[in-house]
Amino acid sequence: MPENDHYVIIGNGPAGNHAAATLRQKDKDAKITIISDECVPYYYKPRLTDFIAGEIAKEDLMVNFQDVKDIRIRCGQAVKRIDPDSKLLFLQHMEKIEFSKLIIASGSRARVLPTMSGYADHLKFVTSYTDVMEYKEEIRKAENFFIFGGDLVGFKFFKMLNSMDKTVTIMIDPDAFWPYRLTRDMLEQISENLLKFNTEIIVKDEVLSIDRQNGSYRVKTRKGIEKNVDMVLSFNGLNPNIEFAKGSGIDIDYGILVDEYLKTNVDGIYACGSCAQIYNQAIKSYTTSIGWPNAVVQGEVAALNLLGDHKIIESVGQKYFDLEGVKIKTTWWEDINEDNDA
Amino acid sequence: MKDINIVIEICGSAGEGTISAGEITSRFMSSQGFEIMSFDSYPAEIRGFGKCVAHTRISSRQIYSPGKLADVLIALNDKHAISQLSTLKENGILIYDSQPARPHKEDESVAGWAKPGMISYGIPLNMLAHKASGNARGMNMVALGALAALFYVDKSPFTDSIKTRYAKKKQIVIDSNVNSFLEGYNWTKENIKKIDPHSFKDITLPKPKEKLIINGNQLVARAALDADLSFYAGYPITPATKIMEILSRELPKHGGVLLQTEDEISAIGAVIGAGFGGKRAMTATSGPGFALMTEFTGLSVMAEVPAVIINSQRAGPSTGIPTKTEQSDFNSAVLGGTGDCPRIVLAPADTKSCYEATVLALYLAEKYQTLVVVLLDFFLSNSIRNINIPEKPSSEYLDANIAPDKNDFKDYQRYKITKNGISPRAIPGTPGGMFFSTGLEHDAYGRPNYSEAGHTAMTQKRFAKFNTVLTEAPAPEISANDRDEFDIGVISWGSSAGAAHEAVMSAQKEGINASSFSSMMLSPFPEKALIDFSDKCKKILIPELNFSGQFAGFATRILKRSVERLNFITGRPMASEDILQKMREM
Numbered sequence: 072m073p074e075n076d077h078y079v080i081i082g083n084g085p086a087g088n089h090a091a092a093t094l095r096q097k098d099k100d101a102k103i104t105i106i107s108d109e110c111v112p113y114y115y116k117p118r119l120t121d122f123i124a125g126e127i128a129k130e131d132l133m134v135n136f137q138d139v140k141d142i143r144i145r146c147g148q149a150v151k152r153i154d155p156d157s158k159l160l161f162l163q164h165m166e167k168i169e170f171s172k173l174i175i176a177s178g179s180r181a182r183v184l185p186t187m188s189g190y191a192d193h194l195k196f197v198t199s200y201t202d203v204m205e206y207k208e209e210i211r212k213a214e215n216f217f218i219f220g221g222d223l224v225g226f227k228f229f230k231m232l233n234s235m236d237k238t239v240t241i242m243i244d245p246d247a248f249w250p251y252r253l254t255r256d257m258l259e260q261i262s263e264n265l266l267k268f269n270t271e272i273i274v275k276d277e278v279l280s281i282d283r284q285n286g287s288y289r290v291k292t293r294k295g296i297e298k299n300v301d302m303v304l305s306f307n308g309l310n311p312n313i314e315f316a317k318g319s320g321i322d323i324d325y326g327i328l329v330d331e332y333l334k335t336n337v338d339g340i341y342a343c344g345s346c347a348q349i350y351n352q353a354i355k356s357y358t359t360s361i362g363w364p365n366a367v368v369q370g371e372v373a374a375l376n377l378l379g380d381h382k383i384i385e386s387v388g389q390k391y392f393d394l395e396g397v398k399i400k401t402t403w404w405e406d407i408n409e410d411n412d413a
Numbered sequence: 414m415k416d417i418n419i420v421i422e423i424c425g426s427a428g429e430g431t432i433s434a435g436e437i438t439s440r441f442m443s444s445q446g447f448e449i450m451s452f453d454s455y456p457a458e459i460r461g462f463g464k465c466v467a468h469t470r471i472s473s474r475q476i477y478s479p480g481k482l483a484d485v486l487i488a489l490n491d492k493h494a495i496s497q498l499s500t501l502k503e504n505g506i507l508i509y510d511s512q513p514a515r516p517h518k519e520d521e522s523v524a525g526w527a528k529p530g531m532i533s534y535g536i537p538l539n540m541l542a543h544k545a546s547g548n549a550r551g552m553n554m555v556a557l558g559a560l561a562a563l564f565y566v567d568k569s570p571f572t573d574s575i576k577t578r579y580a581k582k583k584q585i586v587i588d589s590n591v592n593s594f595l596e597g598y599n600w601t602k603e604n605i606k607k608i609d610p611h612s613f614k615d616i617t618l619p620k621p622k623e624k625l626i627i628n629g630n631q632l633v634a635r636a637a638l639d640a641d642l643s644f645y646a647g648y649p650i651t652p653a654t655k656i657m658e659i660l661s662r663e664l665p666k667h668g669g670v671l672l673q674t675e676d677e678i679s680a681i682g683a684v685i686g687a688g689f690g691g692k693r694a695m696t697a698t699s700g701p702g703f704a705l706m707t708e709f710t711g712l713s714v715m716a717e718v719p720a721v722i723i724n725s726q727r728a729g730p731s732t733g734i735p736t737k738t739e740q741s742d743f744n745s746a747v748l749g750g751t752g753d754c755p756r757i758v759l760a761p762a763d764t765k766s767c768y769e770a771t772v773l774a775l776y777l778a779e780k781y782q783t784l785v786v787v788l789l790d791f792f793l794s795n796s797i798r799n800i801n802i803p804e805k806p807s808s809e810y811l812d813a814n815i816a817p818d819k820n821d822f823k824d825y826q827r828y829k830i831t832k833n834g835i836s837p838r839a840i841p842g843t844p845g846g847m848f849f850s851t852g853l854e855h856d857a858y859g860r861p862n863y864s865e866a867g868h869t870a871m872t873q874k875r876f877a878k879f880n881t882v883l884t885e886a887p888a889p890e891i892s893a894n895d896r897d898e899f900d901i902g903v904i905s906w907g908s909s910a911g912a913a914h915e916a917v918m919s920a921q922k923e924g925i926n927a928s929s930f931s932s933m934m935l936s937p938f939p940e941k942a943l944i945d946f947s948d949k950c951k952k953i954l955i956p957e958l959n960f961s962g963q964f965a966g967f968a969t970r971i972l973k974r975s976v977e978r979l980n981f982i983t984g985r986p987m988a989s990e991d992i993l994q995k996m997r998e999m
C-alpha cells in the first residue's frame with residue numbers, strides 16, 4: 072500500500088472535481104488522483120452548444136477551478152475494471168493503479184435505445200467535448216438536421232441550430248426526457264410553443280429507418296414521413312457510465328447504487344453525480360440525478376463521507392425548468408452560464 | 414490553402430526503428446513537396462540501448478529552425494517517452510501503445526503522464542505489428558500508419574516511401590513494413606475519434622523538383638568530393654565520424670586516398686604533409702580532436718601549407734557530451750593556438766551551406782596557403798533537410814593554387830613578400846622550385862630568421878591575406894536591410910542563425926522592428942558590415958549555444974557597445990521561440 076492514502080476519483084466533471092477539492096481541503100497529505108477518459112481539462116458541458124455555435128472560445132469552455140490543488144489529473148485514460156478486493160483500478164492502456172478509497176463520478180452518456188439498433192451507426196450524439204470535437208465542423212457545414220428525442224440537452228441543441236440558421240426537423244418523444252416521462256399535455260404544449268421557431272415538429276411518431284445516400288441521410292418514420300438531411304442527432308436522455316463497475320461486486324442497476332450517504336455496498340467506495348442511483352428514503356426507491364448543481368453537491372458530500380462524516384444527500388433547491396414555455400419541476404438542472412457555479 | 418507547420422517526434426529505444434520511422438516520414442513529406450528539417454538524438458555511448466528521438470519539422474513554407482516543441486509525440490517506448498513529454502506542446506498529440514506485451518506497473522505508462530489538454534490516441538501498436546508480421550518489429554510502421562490516418566494523409570505514396578526505404582532488403586522485410594503501416598492506418602480509421610485539428614486533407618503542393626534529403630556531414634563529404642579532395646586523414650569522433658565513413662567508401666573511387674591515423678595529431682600532420690605535397694587535403698574532427706591538432710594548426714599557418722579542418726562541435730570541455738550540440742569552440746577555432754596565427758574560419762548557418770563552406774574552405778586553403786577551419790556542430794552535422802541538388806563548383810574553385818612562373822624560378826622565394834600576402838607556391842618536385850619550409854620564423858626563402866624586421870614583415874604578410882579573403886566569402890546575411898533603423902538587431906552565427914532569422918520574422922509580424930545579421934565568415938570577420946548594422950540598431954541581441962557568450966565577447970570588442978546575450982547549453986539546437994521571447998522582453 073502507498074504510504075499516504077491514495078484517493079482516486081473516476082471522473083473529471085463537476086462531481087469529481089468538487090469531490091477532489093473537498094478531499095484536498097480536509098486532507099492535506101493524501102495523494103489524490105482524478106481519472107478521466109476525455110483528453111480535456113475540467114470543462115462546462117452546459118456550454119458545449121455555445122462552443123459549437125462559435126459563440127465562445129475553447130478557453131471559455133474550461134472551468135477555472137482553483138480549489139483543485141496538488142491533485143494529479145490523468146486525462147485520456149479510461150478505467151476498464153475495478154477490483155475492490157485488491158483495491159486496484161485497471162486502465163484501458165493496461166496500467167494498474169492502487170487506491171485506498173475510491174469515488175466514482177463517471178457521469179453519463181447518450182442513451183441508445185434497443186429500438187435504435189438498426190440505424191444507430193448513422194446517429195450522432197453530443198454529450199461530451201470529445202463528441203463535439205468530432206462533429207463540430209460537420210455541424211457547422213451541414214444545413215439540414217433531423218433531431219429526435221428531445222431531452223433537455225436536445226432542446227438546447229435545437230436552439231443552438233436555430234441560432235445558426237439551420238433547417239431542423241424535430242421529432243419529440245415523450246420518453247426522451249428519461250428517466251421522467253413528459254405527459255401528453257406537456258408534449259402538446261411544447262410542440263405548440265416550438266412553432267415560433269419556424270421548424271417542422273413531428274410528434275406521436277417514431278423513426279423507422281435511416282439510410283445513408285450520397286453523403287446525406289434519408290430518415291423514414293412509421294407514419295410515412297421521409298426526410299433527406301445532412302445529420303441525424305439523437306437526444307434520448309442519458310445513461311450512467313458504469314461498464315467498468317460491472318462484475319466488480321459493486322451493486323449496480325442502471326446506475327451505481329448508493330445509499331443516502333452516497334456509499335456503495337463496498338467499503339471505501341462512493342459514487343456521485345449523474346452516474347449514481349441514490350436511495351431516497353421518502354419514496355423508498357432509487358433515483359438518478361442529472362444536472363450540474365446536484366453533481367457539485369454530491370461530489371462534496373461523497374468526499375466528506377469518505378473521510379468519515381455522515382451527511383445525507385439532499386437535492387439542490389426546487390427548480391422549475393422552462394422547457395419551451397412548459398414549467399417542468401426538476402431538482403436537478405440549472406442554467407449554467409456564469410463562472411460562479413463552478 | 415492553409416499552411417502546414419508541424420513538429421513530429423518519435424521516441425523509442427535504440428533498435429526499435431525510431432530513426433528509420435523518422436527518416437521515412439521525412440522522405441515521404443519531402444516527396445509531397447513539404448520542407449522538412451529533422452534531427453535525431455541518440456545515446457551518448459558508442460553502443461547503447463538508450464533513448465532515441467527522431468524530431469521532424471514539416472512545413473508548407475520555408476523553415477529555418479527545427480522547432481522547439483512537438484505537436485505530436487509517437488511513443489514506441491513508454492519509459493523514454495515519459496521524459497520526452499516535456500517537449501510536447503500543451504495541446505500536443507500523444508500516440509502510444511494501448512496494448513503492450515506486458516501490463517504496466519503504476520506510473521510506467523506514458524499515457525498515464527499525458528497532461529490535461531494533450532490529446533492521447535491509444536493504438537494497439539504491438540498487437541497490430543504482430544498481426545501484420547508476427548513480431549513487434551513493425552510497431553514503428555504501425556504508428557506511422559496511425560499518424561497517416563489521423564492526419565488524412567494519402568496512404569499509397571506513404572507506402573511507396575516505405576518501399577523505397579527498404580528497397581535493398583528482402584521482399585519479406587518490405588512486405589512486413591508495408592503491412593504494419595496498413596494495419597495501423599486501417600485500425601485508426603475505424604477506431605479513433607479524431608479530436609485534434611491537424612489535417613493534410615486537400616493540401617497539394619507543387620510537384621517538387623528532385624531534392625536531396627541529406628545532413629550536414631553527408632554534404633561536407635559530397636562537397637569535398639566535388640571539390641577534388643584527394644587526401645583525407647582522420648580519427649573517428651562523434652559527431653564528425655560520418656564524414657570519414659562516407660569518404661572511406663567514396664574517396665578511393667575518385668582516385669583519392671583516405672588514411673585512418675592513430676590519433677588526431679597524426680591526422681592533421683598527414684593532412685599538412687599532403688597539402689605540402691600539393692594535394693587537396695582535409696580532416697574532420699570535434700572539439701577534443703581539434704584541441705589535439707592545435708599545435709599543428711600553427712604549422713599550417715606558419716609554413717603556409719593548405720589544410721582544412723572540419724570541426725563539428727559538441728558539448729564540452731574535454732570529451733564532454735558527444736551527442737549534444739553546442740557552439741563552444743568559437744574561441745578555440747578563431748582565437749586558439751600559439752602566436753599571432755591568422756586562420757580562416759567559416760561557419761555555415763544551415764545544411765545547404767555546409768556544401769558551400771566546404772568547397773570554399775578547400776579553395777581558400779589552397780589559394781591563400783593557410784589553415785581553414787569549418788565550424789559545424791552536432792546539429793548541423795546530423796540534421797536532415799531536403800534541398801535542391803547543389804551546383805558543382807566551377808573550375809576556378811578547383812584549381813586555386815597560384816603557381817610561380819618561370820621567372821620566379823631564377824631566384825625562387827617561396828615566401829616572397831607580396832601585397833596580398835600570397836607568395837606563388839611551387840609544389841615539391843617542380844624543377845627549380847626547391848625551397849626550405851619550417852615552423853620556425855623564416856625569411857622569403859624559408860630559411861630560419863628571427864630578426865625583428867623579418868618577423869614583423871612575415872607576420873604582416875600572413876595577416877595581409879585577410880584583406881582579400883573577405884572579398885571572396887559570401888556577404889553577411891542581413892534581413893530587412895533596406896530599413897534605416899531597428900529596435901532590435903539579432904546577431905548570430907553558425908547553426909543558431911536560422912533560429913535567429915525565424916525569430917526576427919515572427920517578431921516583425923508582432924510589430925517588433927527587428928533585423929538579423931549573420932556571417933559565414935568568422936575569421937577574418939566582416940567587421941565593417943557588423944559595425945554598420947549595429948549602428949542601425951537600438952539594441953543588440955546575441956544568441957548562441959555556449960555558456961560564456963564566446964561570440965558575444967568577440968563582437969563586443971568590435972562594436973565597443975554592450976549587447977544582450979542569450980545563452981543555452983541544453984544540448985539542443987537553438988529555438989526561435991526562445992529568441993522571440995527574449996526579444997519581447999527587451
Ligand SMILES: Cc1cc2nc3c(=O)[nH]c(=O)nc-3n(C[C@H](O)[C@H](O)[C@H](O)COP(=O)(O)OP(=O)(O)OC[C@H]3O[C@@H](n4cnc5c(N)ncnc54)[C@H](O)[C@@H]3O)c2cc1C
Pocket residue numbers: 081082083084085086087106107108109116117118119120148149150151176177178179197198199224227312315343344345346361362363364366403404405406407
Ligand atoms: C450538452 C449538455 C448541456 C447541458 N446543459 C446543462 C445545463 O444547462 N444545466 C445543467 O444543470 N446541466 C446541464 N447538463 C448536464 C450536466 O452537464 C451534467 O449533469 C453534469 O455534467 C454531471 O456531472 P458529473 O460530474 O456527474 O458527470 P460528467 O460531467 O458527465 O463527468 C463525467 C466524467 O467521468 C469521466 N468518465 C466516464 N467514464 C469513464 C471511465 N470509464 N474512465 C475514466 N473516466 C470516465 C468522463 O470523462 C468525465 O470526465 C448538460 C449536459 C450536456 C451534455
